[in-house]
Amino acid sequence: MSTPRRPVFLFPLLMTCAWLTPEQRLDAASLEVGPGKQFRRIEAAHDAAQPGDVILIFPSTDNPPYAKTAVYVRKPRLTFRGVPGPGQRWVRISGQDFDYSGRGSTPRAIFQFNADTDHCTVEGLELSDAHNSSQNGAGVRISQANHVTIRNCSIHDNDMGVMSGGDGSLERGVNQRFEHCEVHHNGNQAHAGYNHNFYLGGTSVTLRFCEIHHSLTGHNVKSRAHHTRVEYCYVHDSLNREFDLVDARDTTYPDSHAVLLGNIIAKDTAGRGNRTVIHFGQDGGQEHDGTLHLAFNTVVTPFIAPVVDLSASKARAQLIGNLVTDGGTRQAGQTVAACRDGAVSGNVQGTHNWFSGGFGGPRDTKLDPATNRFDRAEGPLFLDAAALSYHLRPDAARQAAVRLKVAQIALPAVPGSSPAEIEPPLTWQYHHPLGKEPRPVESPLTRGAYAAAPE
Numbered sequence: 001m002s003t004p005r006r007p008v009f010l011f012p013l014l015m016t017c018a019w020l021t022p023e024q025r026l027d028a029a030s031l032e033v034g035p036g037k038q039f040r041r042i043e044a045a046h047d048a049a050q051p052g053d054v055i056l057i058f059p060s061t062d063n064p065p066y067a068k069t070a071v072y073v074r075k076p077r078l079t080f081r082g083v084p085g086p087g088q089r090w091v092r093i094s095g096q097d098f099d100y101s102g103r104g105s106t107p108r109a110i111f112q113f114n115a116d117t118d119h120c121t122v123e124g125l126e127l128s129d130a131h132n133s134s135q136n137g138a139g140v141r142i143s144q145a146n147h148v149t150i151r152n153c154s155i156h157d158n159d160m161g162v163m164s165g166g167d168g169s170l171e172r173g174v175n176q177r178f179e180h181c182e183v184h185h186n187g188n189q190a191h192a193g194y195n196h197n198f199y200l201g202g203t204s205v206t207l208r209f210c211e212i213h214h215s216l217t218g219h220n221v222k223s224r225a226h227h228t229r230v231e232y233c234y235v236h237d238s239l240n241r242e243f244d245l246v247d248a249r250d251t252t253y254p255d256s257h258a259v260l261l262g263n264i265i266a267k268d269t270a271g272r273g274n275r276t277v278i279h280f281g282q283d284g285g286q287e288h289d290g291t292l293h294l295a296f297n298t299v300v301t302p303f304i305a306p307v308v309d310l311s312a313s314k315a316r317a318q319l320i321g322n323l324v325t326d327g328g329t330r331q332a333g334q335t336v337a338a339c340r341d342g343a344v345s346g347n348v349q350g351t352h353n354w355f356s357g358g359f360g361g362p363r364d365t366k367l368d369p370a371t372n373r374f375d376r377a378e379g380p381l382f383l384d385a386a387a388l389s390y391h392l393r394p395d396a397a398r399q400a401a402v403r404l405k406v407a408q409i410a411l412p413a414v415p416g417s418s419p420a421e422i423e424p425p426l427t428w429q430y431h432h433p434l435g436k437e438p439r440p441v442e443s444p445l446t447r448g449a450y451a452a453a454p455e
Contacts, residue, residue, distance in 0.1 A: 042071055057080065057082050058085075059088065059091050065128070069094070070106060073145075095137065096129040099131075108136060108138060110127045113140075115172060121148070127139035128156050135190050137160065138162060139155035146172065146416065152181065155182070156186060160196060164176055165200075165201035174204055175203075175415075175417055176205040183210065184197065185215075196218040197219070199218075200221070203250065204416050208436075209431075210233045213237050227257055227258070232428045238268070241274050245279065247282035247284050251286065253289065258290070259411050260293065262430065263298070264430060266301075275304075277299060279309045280292040280308065280312075296447065296448060297449055298322075299325070309338050311340050317347065317349070317350070319348075321402060322448065323353075323449075325357055325377070327385070329357075337362065346364055346366060351371040351404075354372075391453055400448060402445055426439050426451075
């Protein structure tokens with residue numbers, strides 16, 4: 001039985017209504033799931049909910065996962081919120097032994113959002129073990145829904161961590177957001193190379209303050225979205241590329257950009273798969289008309305494979321303020337950028353980067369020789385990379401200083417984002433695990449993902 005609705009008196013609240021967001025409703029109810037609660041299953045709470053309601057999910061007794069959960073969301077503006085117990089970070093949900101077939105009303109994910117389920121949120125949940133015979137069972141699937149937010153979740157050991165897509169119109173899959181999530185160890189050996197931690201599409205997607213790591217068979221982040229933005233994340237140890245940003249109908253439109261801002265991106269030194277760090281272009285024969293913007297990232301790769309691989313005639317790359325290093329391996333012959341399949345080296349531009357190692361690249365790039373550094377650091381760069389501290393040592397930070405102002409960093413906005421979601425570059429820096437901290441205001445700026453620490 002659902003919670004009785006509170007009476008609503010509209011006239012005294014007309015002024016209040018003007019301040020409500022689309023996700024809110026004056027008579028929104030909270031529906032509780034768990035032992036001794038109103039509902040035993042999340043699916044039943046969803047069926048009873050009305051748009052704008054919050055579904056609170058409490059841990060099972062002794063904390064086993066909710067089993068065979070399959071939520072085929074049919075309503076907009078719902079919030080699914082885990083309420084962990086003492087000492088817990090997430091409420092556990094498992095799809096083990098369930099077939100996420102996609103047939104009829106059976107979803108292809110533990111949570112699936114289709115068109116017209118806009119402004120939904122999932123937070124505080126651990127989603128694992130979603131599989132199907134197509135090897136694309138996912139923790140979360142966003143299929144043409146807009147303004148879906150996944151926050152403070154752990155998504156692991158599924159065929160796919162997250163899948164999303166639009167309809168090619170730039171009106172679906174708008175403003176997907178993933179914040180403070182750990183997405184890791186997703187993949188399926190039966191379809192090796194085609195399963196990823198993120199496999200994204202649609203109009204626009206933003207990843208913030210996440211740790212994305214150890215894709216089992218594919219890439220950490222594969223995206224065919226019109227606009228992909230990843231900021232202040234820790235992305236590392238993919239079996240293949242860390243980022244594979246490729247084509248779809250959505251990327252044939254102008255301004256099909258990708259923005260990587262303030263991330264720590266680290267390759268596995270024992271990586272067996274594709275050792276390229278970032279691929280931007282196409283793998284399906286469609287155009288990719290946009291620019292890869294790399295701004296103030298810290299990139300660690302010991303390999304000679306390129307940091308940036310462009311593979312479409314209209315694909316461009318703009319690099320500013322990045323710190324790219326071989327991690328002290330003293331590798332020779334490393335490549336900043338490579339171009340193929342119609343891409344041209346003259347579309348690779350950049351200023352104020354530091355390539356610390358044996359880096360070179362095509363001579364006809366437009367990497368500014370006056371402001372870019374191609375030399376090795378004097379001494380170790382990081383405080384303790386083995387302990388996931390990519391803050392610079394004081395002497396390295398002095399070497400990484402660059403006379404550049406935040407106002408000189410021009411990055412495109414995310415299509416469909418609200419004014420409240422748009423922040424100046426370098427507002428934050430990643431704080432491990434899954435957190436953020438204000439990036440100190442400094443002059444000069446420090447190349448890479450972290451400002452210089454006080455001495």
